[in-house]
Amino acid sequence: MFFDRDVMDKAGLLTGDGQLVPFESPKHALELMDKLRKDGGKLGPVFGHANDAAMGWRMFWTLFSQTGATFDLTGKRAEIDEDTAVEVVRFMADLTRDSRTMDVQTAIAAFAGGRSPMIFSGEWDMATYKSTLKDKLGGAPIPTFYDRPAGASDSHALVLPHQDDPDPERRRRAHRFVAELVRSGLTWATAGHIPAYTPAVSSPQYARLRPQSEYADAAKQLVLDPPVWFAGSGSDFQTRMCQALDPALGGSSSAQSAVRSMVSQINTLLAQPNPA
Amino acid sequence: MASVSTPARRAAAGSRRTGFRRAAATDRPRSGGAGWLFATPFLAFFTLFLIVPIGIGLWMSFTDASLTGHGDNTLVGLDNYTEAFGDSQVWQTLGNTVWFTVLTTVPLVLVALVMALLVYTGMPGQWLWRLAFFASHLLPVAVVYQIWSMLFQPDRGMLNGLLKIFGIDGIAWLTDEKYAMWSIALVTLWWTVGFNFLLYLAALQAIPDHLYEAAALDGAGAWRRLWSVTLPQLRRTTGLIAVLQVMASLKVFDQIYLLTKGGPNGATRPILEYIYDTGFTNYRLGYASAVSYVFFGLIIILSIAQLKIFSRRED
Numbered sequence: 001m002f003f004d005r006d007v008m009d010k011a012g013l014l015t016g017d018g019q020l021v022p023f024e025s026p027k028h029a030l031e032l033m034d035k036l037r038k039d040g041g042k043l044g045p046v047f048g049h050a051n052d053a054a055m056g057w058r059m060f061w062t063l064f065s066q067t068g069a070t071f072d073l074t075g076k077r078a079e080i081d082e083d084t085a086v087e088v089v090r091f092m093a094d095l096t097r098d099s100r101t102m103d104v105q106t107a108i109a110a111f112a113g114g115r116s117p118m119i120f121s122g123e124w125d126m127a128t129y130k131s132t133l134k135d136k137l138g139g140a141p142i143p144t145f146y147d148r149p150a151g152a153s154d155s156h157a158l159v160l161p162h163q164d165d166p167d168p169e170r171r172r173r174a175h176r177f178v179a180e181l182v183r184s185g186l187t188w189a190t191a192g193h194i195p196a197y198t199p200a201v202s203s204p205q206y207a208r209l210r211p212q213s214e215y216a217d218a219a220k221q222l223v224l225d226p227p228v229w230f231a232g233s234g235s236d237f238q239t240r241m242c243q244a245l246d247p248a249l250g251g252s253s254s255a256q257s258a259v260r261s262m263v264s265q266i267n268t269l270l271a272q273p274n275p276a
Numbered sequence: 277m278a279s280v281s282t283p284a285r286r287a288a289a290g291s292r293r294t295g296f297r298r299a300a301a302t303d304r305p306r307s308g309g310a311g312w313l314f315a316t317p318f319l320a321f322f323t324l325f326l327i328v329p330i331g332i333g334l335w336m337s338f339t340d341a342s343l344t345g346h347g348d349n350t351l352v353g354l355d356n357y358t359e360a361f362g363d364s365q366v367w368q369t370l371g372n373t374v375w376f377t378v379l380t381t382v383p384l385v386l387v388a389l390v391m392a393l394l395v396y397t398g399m400p401g402q403w404l405w406r407l408a409f410f411a412s413h414l415l416p417v418a419v420v421y422q423i424w425s426m427l428f429q430p431d432r433g434m435l436n437g438l439l440k441i442f443g444i445d446g447i448a449w450l451t452d453e454k455y456a457m458w459s460i461a462l463v464t465l466w467w468t469v470g471f472n473f474l475l476y477l478a479a480l481q482a483i484p485d486h487l488y489e490a491a492a493l494d495g496a497g498a499w500r501r502l503w504s505v506t507l508p509q510l511r512r513t514t515g516l517i518a519v520l521q522v523m524a525s526l527k528v529f530d531q532i533y534l535l536t537k538g539g540p541n542g543a544t545r546p547i548l549e550y551i552y553d554t555g556f557t558n559y560r561l562g563y564a565s566a567v568s569y570v571f572f573g574l575i576i577i578l579s580i581a582q583l584k585i586f587s588r589r590e591d
Binding site: 102110230242244250261268275 | 346431536542
C-alpha cells in the first residue's frame, strides 16, 4: 500500500520515525480510517477493483490469509471457513467504502491526484505515484489487520522452453542471460518491484530507493494462490472470484452472496478434470 | 419397367425447349480447367484455414486434449458433450448470449431503419449524416472500449456527470448486474448501427421513384407512402439485416471481454468467453471444442430457421 506522508502524519497515522502505526484489529483500522477522513479532510483509503480481474481477489486473499482460517481446496469439494470469509468481505467493503465503484485507473487517479491519501495497490504502480507525490510518497507492506502478516503475491518467472536435444553451449548462454537479468534486480527495483535477488535487496543502493525499501518486507509475508491447477495470475479463477466480490464491494449485493458465489464457482472448478 | 421413359419420349417432351438448350450449351464456357485454376488459391486457403480447423476441432471435442500438452489426447467418446449439456455455466453463458442478441438485434434493426429514413427523406447535409452515422462502425473495438469505459466510469465518467446535472444518482454502468448487459448493448448499438444503416440506405435508394409517383397520384400522403410503399419494399433488406445481426450478436465476445470480462458475477459472460476461458486459461481444449460445437450446431439450426421464415414471407 502507498500513502501521502503529509496527510497521514497530520492524522496521526505515522509513528515518530515515519512508519505506519500498527492496526490492532479490523475495528481499530476502521476507527483510524475515520480519523484519517476527518483530520486529513480528504477521502479515506481507495482501492481500485471494479471490473478488474485480479485486485478484488488479491485483497480478499490477503485479508483471509491474515486470519489463518481454513481454505482447503485439496478435496473434491472446497472446505472454506465461510463465516470468516463473509466477515473478511464485509471488512473489505467497509475499509474501502470510498472507492465502491472505482476501477484501477480511477483509484490511481484519486491517489496520485491527491483526492485520497492512501491506496491499496501493487508496487508496479509506484512510479505513477512517485511522479506526482515525489518525496511525500510513503509505502509499506499491506498492514496486518487480523492475526498474522500476509499479502497476496506472485512473482515473475522466466520460462526456458523444453527442448529435446539442447546444445549445451547455447543452454549455458541462456542460463547466463537469465542470471544476468536476475542479478540486475536493482534496475528492476527502480520501477517498483521487489527484486528476487537478495544481495540486491540488502544492498545500500536499494536502501536509498524510497519508498521501495520501505515495503521490501512485503516479500517476507507473501502468500501465493491456493495450490490448485486453476489458480494463479491471469487465471479464470481469479476473474471469477473478482466478479463475485465486485457487487459486494460496490454495495449492490451482500457479503454472504459474494461468498456463496465464490464457493460455488470454486466447487465448479474443482469438479472439472485436471488438464495439467 | 413401363414407366421408364425412352430417349425418344424424353426428346419429344423437351422438344419445345431444345432450341434454348442448345444455345445454353454453346454459351457455357468450355474451359472448366482454367476456372479451377483461378479458384485454387481460394480453395487452398479455405481448406487450410476453415475446413481443416473445423475438422480438427470436431475431432478434439471427442478427446481430453489439453493446452499444456499433458493430456495424451485420448478419445473420451461423448464425455465432453455429456458434460457440456449438464454444465450450468454453459446454460448460463448461453442465456447471456441470447439475452444480448435480443437486446441488440431489435434496436439495431429499428434504429438503423429510422436513421436511414431520416437521412433519405431529405435532412439537409446528407453526406454529413451518412458519415456521422457510419463513422463509429469504422472504429476498432479497442478504441470503442477506451471511449466507452471513460463514458461509463462511475466516478468521473461523462454519463454519470450528465445524470448529476439532473440530480440523478450515478449508475454503476458496468459493475451492477442489473445494468451491465444493457450498457454493453448500448455500446454495441452505437458501434455497429452504421452498417445496418448503410444497408437500409442503399435499399431505400433502390426503391423505384415511379412507385412513389403512382402513390402520390392516388392521393397517398407521406405516412401512407411510408407504410404502403417504403416499408414493404424494404422487407427483403430487413430480413437480411435481421439474419446477419442475429448471427453477429450471437458471436459477441470482444467488447464484452474488454469492458467487463464477463462480470459482474458472470452477468455478461457470453458463451464464447466461456469457451475461450475453458480452452485457453483453463487449458481444457477438448471440452472447450465440445462446447463450441454445441454452440455451432445451435447457430446453424437458428440460421436455417430464420432463413426459412424470411424466405416464406417473401413468397
